[in-house]
Amino acid sequence: MAEYIIVKKSQVSLFKTIPFYYHTQNGDYALYKKKGDRLDESRLQKNRYPDLYILDADRDEAMAELIAALNKDFEKKITDGKLKEVRHTLEYIIEEALTPGQENGMNALPETLNILLGRYQNDNQAMEYLRKIDSNSPILIKHTVNVTALTLQFCFFHKFSESDTRQLAMAALLHDVGSSQIDKNLVETSKRLTDEQFKIYTTHPKMGHDMIIQSTDFNTAIQKVALEHHERIDGTGYPSGLKRLTSYSQLIGLIDSYESLTYRAKLFRKAKKPFDTLNLIKEEVLRGKFSKELFKKFTSCLVK
Numbered sequence: 001m002a003e004y005i006i007v008k009k010s011q012v013s014l015f016k017t018i019p020f021y022y023h024t025q026n027g028d029y030a031l032y033k034k035k036g037d038r039l040d041e042s043r044l045q046k047n048r049y050p051d052l053y054i055l056d057a058d059r060d061e062a063m064a065e066l067i068a069a070l071n072k073d074f075e076k077k078i079t080d081g082k083l084k085e086v087r088h089t090l091e092y093i094i095e096e097a098l099t100p101g102q103e104n105g106m107n108a109l110p111e112t113l114n115i116l117l118g119r120y121q122n123d124n125q126a127m128e129y130l131r132k133i134d135s136n137s138p139i140l141i142k143h144t145v146n147v148t149a150l151t152l153q154f155c156f157f158h159k160f161s162e163s164d165t166r167q168l169a170m171a172a173l174l175h176d177v178g179s180s181q182i183d184k185n186l187v188e189t190s191k192r193l194t195d196e197q198f199k200i201y202t203t204h205p206k207m208g209h210d211m212i213i214q215s216t217d218f219n220t221a222i223q224k225v226a227l228e229h230h231e232r233i234d235g236t237g238y239p240s241g242l243k244r245l246t247s248y249s250q251l252i253g254l255i256d257s258y259e260s261l262t263y264r265a266k267l268f269r270k271a272k273k274p275f276d277t278l279n280l281i282k283e284e285v286l287r288g289k290f291s292k293e294l295f296k297k298f299t300s301c302l303v304k
């Protein structure tokens with residue numbers, strides 16, 4: 001017997017040509033619209049349609065259609081500078097594309113990266129790194145996407161040049177690639193790490209850096225972010241206790257801390273509200289770990 005998958009209400013309007021089915025009163029599925037037909041716009045707007053289904057056999061085609069529609073939407077939001085929406089869509093695309101069994105979605109991701117990174121030449125290599133991150137830990141990929149989205153928000157808000165924006169987005173995507181080599185349990189644990197575990201964890205910047213420099217295409221700025229994002233300007237960071245950091249490393253380091261304290265911590269229920277997090281980071285700023293100027297710039301892009 002044919003199998004059907006329910007279409008999420010929020011996604012109904014994104015499918016263009018795929019056939020839809022509905023559940024009849026006698027328990028069967030019947031065709032609601034055939035391949036190529038469009039749903040009636042006014043019905044869509046008023047939510048006047050039953051629960052809709054697609055055939056399981058159409059899943060790959062449906063997924064490709066969905067991601068293509070999301071990508072189009074994503075491109076438009078970037079052009080319009082709708083930052084919060086850019087971020088939601090990016091999270092959504094990556095979440096959908098990385099759902100196991102949806103290989104077509106995964107194939108559609110490079111297009112998303114192309115849009116995001118402005119047809120950056122190294123998207124294949126970046127994809128491979130993203131796959132590594134994802135196969136090690138779903139929490140880590142979500143963190144990566146969030147850091148990237150916040151970085152874009154910062155760049156758009158402060159009107160960075162296109163080339164700086166692209167570089168920073170790529171640096172954000174790759175900042176924790178070294179963590180893909182670390183035991184998943186260590187990366188995902190909600191418990192405080194023991195000294196021994198922490199020592200292992202702190203090897204990820206160097207590992208990430210070593211991975212990135214193997215590909216000659218990523219420039220020094222991107223390599224340095226992987227190496228320096230846990231360094232702090234007062235010298236209390238790791239792995240080297242450096243005080244002189246590139247502006248990229250400082251920015252991604254700040255966004256990374258903010259993200260870890262808010263979104264990532266949500267999973268471990270000790271989530272902080274964004275405002276509380278800013279206060280926590282402010283304390284770090286006052287202690288000299290981050291630049292005051294940078295912190296101000298970051299808060300202004302968050303609140304406006």
Ligand SMILES: [Fe+2]
Pocket residue numbers: 175176204229230
């Ligand atoms: Fe990190």
Ligand SMILES: [Fe+2]
Pocket residue numbers: 143147175176256
């Ligand atoms: Fe990170």
